[in-house]
Amino acid sequence: MTPPVMIFCAGFGTRMGALTADRPKPLVEVAGRPLLDHALDLVTEAGLTRAVLNLHYKGQMIRNHLAGRAAPTLGFSDESGEILETGGGLQRALPLLEADPVMTLNPDTVWTGPNPLPRLIAAMEADPAAEAVLMVVPRARAAGHVAPGDFFVDDGLPRRRGDAPTAPFIYGGTQILRTGRLAAMPPGAFSLNRLWDSMIADGTLRAITHEGGWVDVGRPEGIALAEAELAR
Template sequence: MDAFPVSPAATQADVVLPDVMLLAAGLGTRMRPLTFDRPKALIEVAGKPLIDHVIDCALAEGARKFVVNIHHKPDLMAAHIARLANALPDLTFETSYEKDRLLDTGGGLKHALPLLGSDPVLVMNTDSFWLPGSDNPIARLVAEYAKDEADCVLLCVEPDKATGFNKSADFLIDGEGNLGQTVGRPVVYAGTAVFSRELASLGPDVPFSLARSFGVARDRGRIKGIMIQTPWYHVGDPAAIVRTEQAIGTLV
């Protein structure tokens, strides 16, 4: 059986990180009642908002510009991003306001493209993270994308190593890092991906999921995966907060 593909080690010095799209507009229904009065991205885990954990992961590898989509409790999100911008003046933070309707992950990325200057762009969910410095997965994603064999490269995790995540699998990955549905071992999408602007711009002018974009890339035979090489935490419901805090406490 093919081994999981492990890209050659890549460090911050090897690559220039793209602009970062942080997906933070969702209603957080599975996190209720905590999201009745705040966005999911501002729920604290181990004393820090979820979105800050994700930003720290990107900062550890050299990210400089962040665009955050907002919709649920937008004033609270905008105020938090403004505080980050004031505290980190050497970085750039902007918000993409989905005022009239929630655009879902794919629609939110497409809507925010005018604020994102790089090609490719880095897309990160704000409910999953790893401990900064424990791996360089973003650099490895970018290095894999630079081979020009994929329109998007997804960070993946084995299902039994996805803390707080109960889904069996999103894809199968083969020994070359190709993602599909028929050949390879099961993996879960770990909420971070490098996207070409062209792929990110596709899609209808209605809300749609990034899963649609993944399908387009898969049909082209241009979707790859990279395995994360450190514990990964998905915080999707209140119980996951406890599990994640307990897991982090054993490592820090």
């Protein structure tokens, strides 16, 4: 299984403050290279050959940065008219992805240790009942992440924290997803959380835990944390 990867690049990156005044967040540099290049390294290291990027804020800068890149093969999903959030953006990109399942990857994270993409593929291949597999990170090891935890996970089955103030795992920003439920959604802006919640209700959402380092680079302070993690 060699699914294509959707890389979410359409956001404004407002939490980055002045760093995104003149560039989109995927082009903010960590250890001398744009976040997007670190994300594409994961794709090529995993042996995957196609990636699609959705573009909105300063999207032409991303196109210019990637011009001439040999691998992976790239496609671009235009969201210049409106930002469609994660679910709507992925749904619009399905004709470009041309596959089922597909993977998604947030570029504002830095991973060390085992590449998460092959592990997600292997987990789905081993579980035909899984509609999606999320890579989660223990909240205690999620450097730079300031929000509460997202999920409890019991034997690979994630559930929301509900009324609990936090949960022991966060979503790490990458997954593998079968597209049937997504394609059936009404078009427009919506979050992938809507799909995950319906899968949780049906018992078809899975989660596996990242075994290496992970850094959230959604804020300026995440840059130094990510550079320290890469140096280790």
